[in-house]
Amino acid sequence: MRAVDIIMKKRGNPTAPAGSSLSREEIAFLISGYVQGEIPDYQISAWLMSVYFNGMNFVETGYLTDVMLTSGSVIDLSGLTGPFVDKHSTGGVGDKISLPLAPIVAAAGVCVPMMSGRALGHTGGTLDKLESITGYKTALSVREFRNILSKTGFAMTGQTKEIVPADRLLYALRDVTGTVESVPLITASILSKKVAEGADALVFDVKCGSGAFMKNLADAQKLADSLAGTGKAMGKKVVALITAMDEPLGYKIGNFLEIEESMDVLEGHGPQDVTELTLLCGAWMTVLAHKASSVDEGKDLCRQAIHSGKAMELFLENVRLQGGDVPRLLADRESRRSRHTTTIRAEQTGAISSIDAFTTGLAGVYLGVGRNKTDEQVCPDAGIILKYKKGDRVNAGDVIMEVYGKDEACLDPAVHLLQKAISISSSVPDKTPLILKEITAL
Ligand code: URA
Numbered sequence: 158m159r160a161v162d163i164i165m166k167k168r169g170n171p172t173a174p175a176g177s178s179l180s181r182e183e184i185a186f187l188i189s190g191y192v193q194g195e196i197p198d199y200q201i202s203a204w205l206m207s208v209y210f211n212g213m214n215f216v217e218t219g220y221l222t223d224v225m226l227t228s229g230s231v232i233d234l235s236g237l238t239g240p241f242v243d244k245h246s247t248g249g250v251g252d253k254i255s256l257p258l259a260p261i262v263a264a265a266g267v268c269v270p271m272m273s274g275r276a277l278g279h280t281g282g283t284l285d286k287l288e289s290i291t292g293y294k295t296a297l298s299v300r301e302f303r304n305i306l307s308k309t310g311f312a313m314t315g316q317t318k319e320i321v322p323a324d325r326l327l328y329a330l331r332d333v334t335g336t337v338e339s340v341p342l343i344t345a346s347i348l349s350k351k352v353a354e355g356a357d358a359l360v361f362d363v364k365c366g367s368g369a370f371m372k373n374l375a376d377a378q379k380l381a382d383s384l385a386g387t388g389k390a391m392g393k394k395v396v397a398l399i400t401a402m403d404e405p406l407g408y409k410i411g412n413f414l415e416i417e418e419s420m421d422v423l424e425g426h427g428p429q430d431v432t433e434l435t436l437l438c439g440a441w442m443t444v445l446a447h448k449a450s451s452v453d454e455g456k457d458l459c460r461q462a463i464h465s466g467k468a469m470e471l472f473l474e475n476v477r478l479q480g481g482d483v484p485r486l487l488a489d490r491e492s493r494r495s496r497h498t499t500t501i502r503a504e505q506t507g508a509i510s511s512i513d514a515f516t517t518g519l520a521g522v523y524l525g526v527g528r529n530k531t532d533e534q535v536c537p538d539a540g541i542i543l544k545y546k547k548g549d550r551v552n553a554g555d556v557i558m559e560v561y562g563k564d565e566a567c568l569d570p571a572v573h574l575l576q577k578a579i580s581i582s583s584s585v586p587d588k589t590p591l592i593l594k595e596i597t598a599l
Pocket of ligand 1: 246247248273274277337342343344346347350
C-alpha cells in the first residue's frame with residue numbers, strides 16, 4: 158500500500174471517482190503509519206484536505222474513529238464509581254462551558270472523566286485555558302487521571318502518546334491546515350477521545366453559527382446526527398444539543414480570561430448565557446447518570462452544587478491535584494493581564510446588533526489565544542473582554558472591548574478585525590435563542 162494512492166482514491170482519479178470509500182485497512186495504514194512517524198505530515202495534510210472536500214460515509218467514519226481510538230489504550234475506570242458521563246463541544250468562541258460544568262456535575266454526584274482539546278482554528282481549547290493556571294498539568298498518566306477522578310469526581314486531561322495519540326497529532330495538524338470543518342473528521346476526533354476516556358454516556362454541544370465549524374442548522378444537524386449515530390454504535394448513551402454560536406459566549410475570550418469567567422459561574426454570578434448552557438448540559442449529564450429524573454430536576458441539582466459552594470471547592474481541589482498554584486490563581490484573578498493592550502470604542506450611538514463570533518475568534522488567534530503553527534505557544538494572558546453584548550445600548554465613544562495581545566505588533570491587525578466584528582444599529586435587535594435543538598439517542 159502507498160499513502161499517495163489512498164490520497165488519490167479519496168481525491169478522485171481515472172479509476173476511482175472523487176470521494177471513493179476507503180477500506181478499514183487503508184485508513185489504518187494511513188493513521189498508524191502517521192502515528193509511527195512513517196508517513197509525513199505533508200501526506201496526511203493532503204489526505205485530510207481530500208476528506209474535507211469529499212467527505213466520508215458513516216462506515217468510513219466508524220473505521221476512522223476506531224483506528225484513532227486503538228492508536229493508544231483505553232483508560233480503565235474499573236474500581237471507580239460510575240456511571241461516567243462527559244460533555245464535549247464541537248468548538249466555539251468564548252466557549253468555556255467545560256470548565257465550570259465538570260466541577261458542578263461532580264458536586265452533583267456524577268463522575269466526569271474529561272478528555273479535552275487545545276485551541277482549534279478560531280475556537281478556544283479547554284487544555285490551553287487550564288494550562289494558563291500556573292503549574293496546571295493536562296498531560297496526566299492513567300494513574301494520575303484515575304487518582305484525581307477518585308478524589309474530586311472529575312479530572313481533566315488531553316490526548317497523550319499513550320491515549321489517542323492519533324488525535325493528538327491529527328488535531329494539531331488540522332488546526333493549521335484548514336481542515337477542521339469536516340463532519341467525519343470532527344466526529345472521529347471527538348468520539349475517539351470520548352471512548353478512550355471511558356465515558357458511558359455523553360452530552361454533545363453542537364455549535365451552530367458564524368463562530369462554529371457548522372455555520373447553519375442543516376450542517377449542525379448533520380454533525381449532531383453523525384456524533385449521535387457513531388456514539389450509539391460505539392455503545393454510548395448520547396444527548397446532542399444544537400446551540401447558537403453567532404456571538405461569543407460570555408464576556409471574556411482568552412485563556413486565563415476564560416478561567417476567571419468560569420470561576421464567576423462557579424460562584425453563581427456568571428454571565429447569563431454561559432450559566433444557562435452550563436446548567437442545561439449539567440442537567441442532561443445528571444439525567445444520563447440517573448441522578449435526576451428530569452432536566453428540571455437536574456438543573457436544580459446543579460444550582461445546589463453552585464450555591465452550596467461545593468462546585469467551587471472541587472474546582473480548586475482539582476487545580477491543586479493537577480499541579481496548579483491555587484493561591485496564585487486566586488491572587489491573579491481579575492488582575493493578570495497582558496501589558497500589550499488597547500481598547501475599541503463605539504463609533505456611533507445605538508444598540509449592538511451583533512458581535513460576530515468568527516471574526517472575534519480570529520482576532521483572538523492574532524492576539525495569541527490560538528496558534529498559527531503546530532509548535533507555537535499560546536499566550537495565557539491574551540484575549541478580549543467584551544463590555545457589551547448584543548442588544549445593549551451604547552453611546553459613541555464608549556469602550557466596547559478591551560484587547561490584550563501577546564505583543565504590540567499583533568494589536569493593530571486584531572483591532573482591525575474586531576472593528577469589523579461589531580455592528581451597531583439604531584434599533585435594539587430581537588433576542589435570539591441560545592438553545593436551538595435537543596436530540597436524544599439514548
Ligand atoms: N473538538 C474536537 O475534539 N475535535 C474536533 O475536531 C472539533 C472539536
